[in-house]
Amino acid sequence: MRLEEANVLVAGVGGQGNILASAIISKAAIDSGYKVIASETFGASQRGGAVASHVRISRRSLSPLIPEGKGDILLGFEPVESLRIGAKFLSPEGIAVVNTRSIYPVDVIIGNRAYPSVEEILRVLGGLSSKVITIEATRLAEEAGDPLAMNVVMVGALAGIERLDIELAVFKKTIEEMVPKRTIDLNLRAFDAGYGDIKKKIEREAP
Amino acid sequence: MPNPFLTLDAPGKRVLFMGNEAFARGALEAGVQVASAYPGTPSSEILESIASVADQFNIHAEWSTNEKVAFEVGVGSAISGLRTLVSMKHVGVNWIADPLMAVNQTGVRGGLVIIVADDPSAYSSQNEQDSRFYSYFAEIPMLEPCNPQEAKDAVVEAFELSEKLELPVFVRSVTRLSHSRGDVSLGELRRERNESRFIKDPKRWVMVATQSPARHKWLHEKQNQMREETEELFLNHLDLPRGAESGVIALGVPSTYVSEAMELLNLEDKVAFLKIGVVNPLPTKKIKTLLNTVEKVLVVEEVEPFVEEKVRAIAYEVENRADIRGKLTGDLPREREYTPDIVLKALAGFMDVEYEPRSKELRERVREAEDIVLPRAIAMCPGCPHRATFYCIKQALRKTGEKGIIAGDIGCYNLGAFPPLSMQDTTYGMGASIGVACGLAHANLPERVIATIGDSTFLHAGIPALINSAYNDAKMTVVILDNLATAMTGFQPHPGTGITATGKKTVRVDTETIARACGISSIETTDPYDVEKTTQTLMRALQSKEVNVVISKRECALDAQRENRRKGIAVHPYTVVKERCTACRLCATQFGCPAIIWDKDGKADIDALLCTGCSVCGQVCAAGAIVEAK
Ligand SMILES: Cc1ncc(C[n+]2csc(CCOP(=O)(O)OP(=O)(O)O)c2C)c(N)n1
Numbered sequence: 001m002r003l004e005e006a007n008v009l010v011a012g013v014g015g016q017g018n019i020l021a022s023a024i025i026s027k028a029a030i031d032s033g034y035k036v037i038a039s040e041t042f043g044a045s046q047r048g049g050a051v052a053s054h055v056r057i058s059r060r061s062l063s064p065l066i067p068e069g070k071g072d073i074l075l076g077f078e079p080v081e082s083l084r085i086g087a088k089f090l091s092p093e094g095i096a097v098v099n100t101r102s103i104y105p106v107d108v109i110i111g112n113r114a115y116p117s118v119e120e121i122l123r124v125l126g127g128l129s130s131k132v133i134t135i136e137a138t139r140l141a142e143e144a145g146d147p148l149a150m151n152v153v154m155v156g157a158l159a160g161i162e163r164l165d166i167e168l169a170v171f172k173k174t175i176e177e178m179v180p181k182r183t184i185d186l187n188l189r190a191f192d193a194g195y196g197d198i199k200k201k202i203e204r205e206a207p
Numbered sequence: 208m209p210n211p212f213l214t215l216d217a218p219g220k221r222v223l224f225m226g227n228e229a230f231a232r233g234a235l236e237a238g239v240q241v242a243s244a245y246p247g248t249p250s251s252e253i254l255e256s257i258a259s260v261a262d263q264f265n266i267h268a269e270w271s272t273n274e275k276v277a278f279e280v281g282v283g284s285a286i287s288g289l290r291t292l293v294s295m296k297h298v299g300v301n302w303i304a305d306p307l308m309a310v311n312q313t314g315v316r317g318g319l320v321i322i323v324a325d326d327p328s329a330y331s332s333q334n335e336q337d338s339r340f341y342s343y344f345a346e347i348p349m350l351e352p353c354n355p356q357e358a359k360d361a362v363v364e365a366f367e368l369s370e371k372l373e374l375p376v377f378v379r380s381v382t383r384l385s386h387s388r389g390d391v392s393l394g395e396l397r398r399e400r401n402e403s404r405f406i407k408d409p410k411r412w413v414m415v416a417t418q419s420p421a422r423h424k425w426l427h428e429k430q431n432q433m434r435e436e437t438e439e440l441f442l443n444h445l446d447l448p449r450g451a452e453s454g455v456i457a458l459g460v461p462s463t464y465v466s467e468a469m470e471l472l473n474l475e476d477k478v479a480f481l482k483i484g485v486v487n488p489l490p491t492k493k494i495k496t497l498l499n500t501v502e503k504v505l506v507v508e509e510v511e512p513f514v515e516e517k518v519r520a521i522a523y524e525v526e527n528r529a530d531i532r533g534k535l536t537g538d539l540p541r542e543r544e545y546t547p548d549i550v551l552k553a554l555a556g557f558m559d560v561e562y563e564p565r566s567k568e569l570r571e572r573v574r575e576a577e578d579i580v581l582p583r584a585i586a587m588c589p590g591c592p593h594r595a596t597f598y599c600i601k602q603a604l605r606k607t608g609e610k611g612i613i614a615g616d617i618g619c620y621n622l623g624a625f626p627p628l629s630m631q632d633t634t635y636g637m638g639a640s641i642g643v644a645c646g647l648a649h650a651n652l653p654e655r656v657i658a659t660i661g662d663s664t665f666l667h668a669g670i671p672a673l674i675n676s677a678y679n680d681a682k683m684t685v686v687i688l689d690n691l692a693t694a695m696t697g698f699q700p701h702p703g704t705g706i707t708a709t710g711k712k713t714v715r716v717d718t719e720t721i722a723r724a725c726g727i728s729s730i731e732t733t734d735p736y737d738v739e740k741t742t743q744t745l746m747r748a749l750q751s752k753e754v755n756v757v758i759s760k761r762e763c764a765l766d767a768q769r770e771n772r773r774k775g776i777a778v779h780p781y782t783v784v785k786e787r788c789t790a791c792r793l794c795a796t797q798f799g800c801p802a803i804i805w806d807k808d809g810k811a812d813i814d815a816l817l818c819t820g821c822s823v824c825g826q827v828c829a830a831g832a833i834v835e836a837k
Pocket residue numbers: 245246247248274296298299302332333617618619620636637660661662663664665690692693694695696
């Protein structure tokens with residue numbers, strides 16, 4: 001089912017490439033005839049802090065932040081960040097796609113806190129949304145040629161769940177336009193890997 | 208990579224712009240000829256965007272040494288008739304206040320637009336500050352757009368206004384606008400360029416004693432024209448549904464939350480809505496109309512109750528006494544950035560309606576989630592040279608038996624304030640480390656006083672304070688953490704890098720030479736990746752009886768990494784030899800590189816994806832367990 005109006009959240013850690021992912025989604029939506037407004041919570045220029053992009057796709061002008069509980073889709077780049085943002089913004093009808101690779105906060109590194117188990121995170125997130133799909137996006141990106149292309153794997157995953165009214169070809173054209181020239185092939189491979197992985201999972205689930 | 212849409216000549220086409228790119232596009236559409244700035248989040252991308260197309264559009268674009276200089280550069284070009292844009296973050300306006308309070312009275316000839324980006328919630332700043340006060344202080348116009356489209360259009364309008372009124376014009380942004388991205392419909396690119404000519408007129412341009420009250424009068428005479436030119440601007444809009452008994456006044460980004468909240472609460476035909484986009488002068492007629500129509504008004508604005516207080520004053524001039532609510536009445540919070548939910552809650556309370564987006568059961572699950580989620584403190588990057596410098600300062604203090612007080616400054620190194628380093632004892636504003644350290648040094652404290660300051664910050668505001676330390680004999684150590692970039696704000700070049708805003712080679716100003724010229728005789732330069740040598744250097748400095756400077760020099764790790772990726776140079780990550788690791792955790796508790804993680808046995812591990820191969824943890828580890836991976 002494709003949404004006519006969609007609130008997309010991209011949750012990650014500074015340096016994971018949220019902004020590029022959300023910019024690709026935004027531009028692809030504009031090129032599909034929609035109005036878009038997007039911005040980040042927790043500030044975008046922070047080193048290693050939590051970053052969440054709010055991307056709002058609509059036929060009209062909206063505000064740059066999603067009201068709590070009104071998120072339709074969550075792209076989680078990191079488990080704890082997925083839960084942080086999912087709990088606050090995801091609607092109970094919403095869907096989450098989560099990269100299972102953790103990035104430890106300083107508190108965990110210096111031994112003050114323990115990182116929760118990923119299973120626990122996914123279980124709780126499941127209770128807050130209609131569906132959670134996991135993906136080893138960092139590994140898929142590594143296989144595509146660069147672990148940093150994880151963000152584009154996740155954009156591929158977004159295309160794979162087929163909730164947005166954006167054609168596959170528009171996503172690909174947007175990626176070609178927005179990434180540095182010498183990394184186009186790499187990023188398209190990353191996109192395809194994410195798209196393929198999610199499609200496979202969804203098909204397997206289908207009765 | 209410059210955004211190709213910045214220069215696209217296709218009026219009406221809808222494209223994706225970041226708020227700051229929209230500001231830049233507005234300036235390009237207005238035919239800007241000179242642009243100057245000093246970096247500062249969230250404003251930096253305005254000049255970066257213009258600089259990326261400066262050659263193509265024959266624009267002089269520069270990173271100046273600080274905001275005051277950037278503004279003065281702008282004054283020089285605007286009084287020569289050129290269209291000029293100066294941009295800065297909120298605290299930058301504090302630096303331009305001195306020249307601003309004279310330029311408002313001489314006025315300008317070419318349009319002079321100052322974009323100031325406030326940072327509600329201080330996401331990337333030392334304070335929250337409402338820069339709107341400066342437009343009243345200087346008695347000049349200020350526009351406040353609410354989305355990227357208005358951001359572009361407001362700049363075009365600001366240039367027109369500035370030339371019509373012959374006054375500098377402010378455009379206020381906030382982080383949420385500057386860093387949001389949205390669709391913008393392009394306008395026409397102005398083809399004609401202002402002629403450059405300096406008309407000598409000492410009665411106007413020379414703000415000397417006794418002559419200036421005449422110019423102050425000129426400014427006051429402009430005020431009426433200012434009101435006439437702005438009341439009906441597209442940025443102000445009053446929506447008065449028939450029979451509305453309540454009203455909302457909102458400005459900037461929060462006005463978009465109000466629109467949406469009205470819809471979610473089904474209040475659209477019950478509540479009057481005045482959206483204000485001109486902060487100075489306020490659209491007094493519209494405000495009076497609203498106050499005369501409704502029983503109560505909620506004022507929604509970020510940071511200070513600035514408009515709320517003005518509306519209270521205007522209310523004395525109308526017959527109907529509407530109840531004015533907002534921050535002063537506790538309906539809205541006084542600090543931090545607003546969100547849709549803050550506004551929803553305030554509006555629901557104001558209108559006495561219910562709003563609860565989640566069921567009770569769901570709220571409990573949210574609470575369960577919040578219990579699991581860990582905080583994620585911001586930290587310096589893996590391989591950051593600043594972390595190594597702080598580690599060496601810590602070692603040097605320990606080995607000399609000195610206790611230290613570290614006066615900090617603004618930049619990535621300020622993250623040294625957080626655990627596990629916890630090595631910044633004060634932070635105020637740019638350059639304050641050295642000035643405050645001078646005061647600490649003269650306070651006869653038992654501790655050794657250390658100032659830590661970055662290279663860009665040193666050039667911005669550290670130099671006069673360093674001269675002061677030598678001149679007034681403040682016994683202290685100044686550590687200049689030179690990472691060859693303005694890293695915190697996005698790696699902009701500065702005079703110490705020898706590269707200009709448009710990427711051209713220029714003179715390279717040498718920090719050591721400057722320090723010497725400031726009167727410092729003891730200066731040593733060291734590489735923080737060499738822990739032993741840097742610690743020894745710092746020990747000598749800390750034990751010295753005079754003011755001295757240590758320059759800890761090593762390129763920013765993130766910048767170096769990006770450069771290496773571009774050139775295809777591979778990194779050689781470090782790894783832990785498990786048999787040697789004693790699980791002492793010193794590398795975490797004393798140093799804390801985020802690439803160091805823990806295995807099941809409590810022994811160190813290194814995340815090869817995050818490690819930059821800087822080698823410092825290997826020098827920190829007493830067991831010799833951390834080595835370069837084969
Ligand atoms: C008056 C003022 N202008 C700009 C800023 C924004 N700002 C924060 S840190 C910084 C400079 C950082 O450069 P540097 O001192 O070289 O330290 P680095 O981040 O590279 O470690 C700037 C410009 C500010 N806080 N105050």
